[in-house]
Amino acid sequence: MTKSNKGPFLPGIASPDDLRGMSLPQLEQLAVEIRDVLCNLIACRSAHFASNLGVVELCLALHQTFDFRKDRLIWDTGHQIYPHKLITGRYDEFQSIRTKGGLMGYPNPVESEYDLFMTGHAGASVSTALGLASGDDLLRKEEGRHSVAVIGDGAFPSGVVFEALNNARRQGEKLLVVLNDNRMSICPRVGGVADYLDRLRMNPVYDGSKDVVAKLLNRVPLLGDPAERFLVQIKEAAKAGISGGMMFEDLGFRYVGPIDGHNIGLLRKYLKLSQNIDQPVLLHVVTEKGHGFQPAAEDPVTFHAPPQFERREEEVVAMKKSSSRAYTHVASEAILERMKADERVTVLTAAMCQGNKLDAVREQIPERFFDTGICESHAVAFAAGQAKAGVRPIVDIYSTFLQRAYDHIFQEVALQNLPVTFMLDRGGLAGPDGPTHHGVFDFGYLRVFPNMTIMAPGDALDLPAMLDFALQHDGPCAIRYPKATAVEIARDVAPVEHGRSEVLDWGEDGCLIACGALLHRCVEAAQQLKHEGLHVGVINARFLKPLDAETILRAVRECPFVVTVEEAALAGGFGSAVLEAAADEKLDTSRVIRLGIPDAFIEHGERDELLADLGMSVEGIVKTCREAAAAERPAVGS
Numbered sequence: 286m287t288k289s290n291k292g293p294f295l296p297g298i299a300s301p302d303d304l305r306g307m308s309l310p311q312l313e314q315l316a317v318e319i320r321d322v323l324c325n326l327i328a329c330r331s332a333h334f335a336s337n338l339g340v341v342e343l344c345l346a347l348h349q350t351f352d353f354r355k356d357r358l359i360w361d362t363g364h365q366i367y368p369h370k371l372i373t374g375r376y377d378e379f380q381s382i383r384t385k386g387g388l389m390g391y392p393n394p395v396e397s398e399y400d401l402f403m404t405g406h407a408g409a410s411v412s413t414a415l416g417l418a419s420g421d422d423l424l425r426k427e428e429g430r431h432s433v434a435v436i437g438d439g440a441f442p443s444g445v446v447f448e449a450l451n452n453a454r455r456q457g458e459k460l461l462v463v464l465n466d467n468r469m470s471i472c473p474r475v476g477g478v479a480d481y482l483d484r485l486r487m488n489p490v491y492d493g494s495k496d497v498v499a500k501l502l503n504r505v506p507l508l509g510d511p512a513e514r515f516l517v518q519i520k521e522a523a524k525a526g527i528s529g530g531m532m533f534e535d536l537g538f539r540y541v542g543p544i545d546g547h548n549i550g551l552l553r554k555y556l557k558l559s560q561n562i563d564q565p566v567l568l569h570v571v572t573e574k575g576h577g578f579q580p581a582a583e584d585p586v587t588f589h590a591p592p593q594f595e596r597r598e599e600e601v602v603a604m605k606k607s608s609s610r611a612y613t614h615v616a617s618e619a620i621l622e623r624m625k626a627d628e629r630v631t632v633l634t635a636a637m638c639q640g641n642k643l644d645a646v647r648e649q650i651p652e653r654f655f656d657t658g659i660c661e662s663h664a665v666a667f668a669a670g671q672a673k674a675g676v677r678p679i680v681d682i683y684s685t686f687l688q689r690a691y692d693h694i695f696q697e698v699a700l701q702n703l704p705v706t707f708m709l710d711r712g713g714l715a716g717p718d719g720p721t722h723h724g725v726f727d728f729g730y731l732r733v734f735p736n737m738t739i740m741a742p743g744d745a746l747d748l749p750a751m752l753d754f755a756l757q758h759d760g761p762c763a764i765r766y767p768k769a770t771a772v773e774i775a776r777d778v779a780p781v782e783h784g785r786s787e788v789l790d791w792g793e794d795g796c797l798i799a800c801g802a803l804l805h806r807c808v809e810a811a812q813q814l815k816h817e818g819l820h821v822g823v824i825n826a827r828f829l830k831p832l833d834a835e836t837i838l839r840a841v842r843e844c845p846f847v848v849t850v851e852e853a854a855l856a857g858g859f860g861s862a863v864l865e866a867a868a869d870e871k872l873d874t875s876r877v878i879r880l881g882i883p884d885a886f887i888e889h890g891e892r893d894e895l896l897a898d899l900g901m902s903v904e905g906i907v908k909t910c911r912e913a914a915a916a917e918r919p920a921v922g923s
């Protein structure tokens with residue numbers, strides 16, 4: 286490595302090996318360069334930002350202290366993976382991140398041996414790191430591999446984390462959990478764990494000893510002699526007793542910290558220290574979300590995943606604000622209105638107040654707004670308790686994150702037949718977030734439960750009406766809608782009736798049946814087909830369950846072909862339900878064609894790109910109908 290401290294260093298970092306010989310000043314210069322790359326990325330497109338700014342020093346210290354070709358490193362959730370990607374051989378392609386065919390915005394084992402799990406959902410890192418430690422202990426004991434999980438304070442309260450902490454006592458000798466405490470989830474963190482961490486950070490006694498320990502540590506060379514290291518460990522243990530961290534100590538962890546998560550030297554010393562402790566270690570590091578770019582540090586909520594923006598030095602000069610109204614706006618406004626109209630109605634979010642656009646509810650009706658933190662399982666069971674007590678809870682959780690609560694949807698809600706309303710935002714392809722965030726399994730995972738009513742608005746006019754239906758229905762309801770601009774289809778809107786679809790047009794040449802917000806594409810396709818002399822009808826299914834068998838099977842019987850369209854997995858989805866119903870009536874299903882998500886995980890990319898690849902652009906739908914019609918026309922001369 287060059288002797289100068291000026292850099293640039295980042296372009297020359299082909300792997301973490303290149304960090305080994307770097308001095309502290311050089312590492313600090315490298316950190317500046319990494320932050321610059323992060324800022325330049327957001328000048329091109331929206332991406333995760335403040336979280337990545339906050340872990341730059343931690344990432345460098347980790348990769349300098351451990352060899353993660355041998356040791357194990359799991360970044361919880363994975364949205365803060367950008368610095369890690371930049372120093373593990375992906376600097377040259379970094380600008381492609383979150384674009385179709387480019388790097389993923391989360392860890393991706395296909396890209397690098399330094400990425401062990403493709404993640405995007407919070408909370409599993411301690412479990413997987415413990416599992417890796419256990420596996421290595423069984424198969425590679427002689428190598429003494431370390432297993433490190435880096436988890437944020439927002440992810441930390443997730444139930445699965447405590448399941449892992451509970452299990453670690455018995456088998457976590459080589460487990461290090463780095464708790465990255467920046468006081469933020471996406472919004473400010475909530476709950477008792479947050480209060481506990483605040484106390485740990487604020488403890489005056491500990492602050493005093495921190496300096497003492499830090500001074501002592503600074504005297505301890507990286508490989509200080511055992512006696513001094515032993516002294517440091519004694520101090521750590523004493524400090525833990527004085528300064529707290531006892532919750533972790535009582536669970537069998539050595540609690541170390543809190544330490545400054547932006548001080549590379551101190552991080553290295555404590556990481557090194559943790560390597561020599563033969564029990565699970567919880568290293569509590571304190572960082573600033575957005576560190577190094579003042580506007581992000583001042584407003585880490587906006588800058589969690591900000592829109593593209595121009596900057597001049599430390600100033601944002603122009604941020605691209607989306608003017609379009611999304612289904613999320615329609616939903617959150619409808620929720621607010623219904624909560625104002627009915628005091629029984631509550632809304633629950635699992636740390637996604639910003640994503641669900643529930644800020645107005647939080648401000649105007651705080652007593653009926655519940656942010657559980659990243660605790661979806663608890664949120665659903667909690668809502669069931671509210672419903673049992675006579676409340677009408679709305680569980681506003683992204684489709685993909687709701688998967689976390691599956692057993693409670695089954696046991697606490699469906700089995701009890703309780704009036705819980707699930708609002709599944711991001712129902713469908715989530716775009717650049719990719720396979721961890723596409724909400725495409727909800728039709729399948731909900732339809733199997735008895736008592737469930739499942740609705741998918743065909744447009745923005747349907748959504749509030751469906752919410753009204755759900756709030757008066759005495760049983761569980763789910764309403765799913767995509768991460769997309771809300772569309773209104775001009776028509777004489779039929780009222781929402783349980784299990785009834787809405788026929789927009791009957792056509793003698795075929796029928797398109799949409800279940801969900803791709804309805805407007807079907808309307809457009811039918812209009813194009815009409816110009817070609819094909820009169821293809823359009824039905825707005827509205828209900829996945831109960832299915833409007835009467836109307837839909839009439840189409841199967843009478844139309845030359847039926848094409849079902851859904852932004853959901855075909856397996857167990859709407860088209861499957863149609864086939865099942867038709868088969869039960871002994872109808873010919875050979876002329877039912879299903880468009881939807883095949884049996885594959887769909888990569889990241891813009892939603893329209895991905896839908897087009899799956900034949901669900903308007904052109905794709907026209908093409909399917911055209912081919913179906915041709916197949917139905919008798920061959921010339923026959």
Ligand SMILES: Cc1ncc(C[n+]2csc(CCOP(=O)(O)OP(=O)(O)O)c2C)c(N)n1
Nearest residue numbers: 336405406407437438439440469470471636
């Ligand atoms: C199961 C699950 N629920 C919700 C989310 C949405 N989400 C992504 S990051 C985040 C906040 C994470 O906070 P923290 O772990 O403290 O990381 P930080 O951004 O502060 O670095 C949330 C709620 C998720 N990814 N997974």
Ligand SMILES: CC(=O)[C@@H](O)[C@H](O)COP(=O)(O)O
Nearest residue numbers: 362364405590640711718768
């Ligand atoms: C990391 C994570 O899970 C969230 O930041 C998610 O990316 C938010 O998605 P939206 O941007 O669609 O709200």
Ligand SMILES: [Mg+2]
Nearest residue numbers: 437438439469
């Ligand atoms: Mg945090």
